Amino acid sequence: MEGIAVGTLILILLWGSASLVFAIITAMLASIRHRFAFGWFIVGLILGPLAIIFVLMCGHKYICPYCRQPVDPIARICPSCQKELIPAK
Ligand SMILES: [Zn+2]
Secondary structure, eight states: OHHHHHHHHHHHHHHHHHHHHHHHHHHHHHHHTTOOHHHHHHHHHHHTHHHHHHHHHHGGGOBOTTTOOBOOTTOSBOTTTOOBOOOOO
């Protein structure tokens, strides 16, 4: 019985640390793509590796806040209006 309990505890700890790593990676990816990093951190905690796939899929939908034109998610300067793009906080 005790062995099962320890095994379960190790499994929970492993799962917890793995989802924390996925959450950090997701938040970093979100941040460089001008996304709300903390929100994506929470998504990463819940979904794990799926959140990384989601943040990569959402990446191409970034809209310039100045001219409303779609821009490359990792661009620093908007190609349409030449404004500097600041990552969303
Ligand atoms: Zn623009």
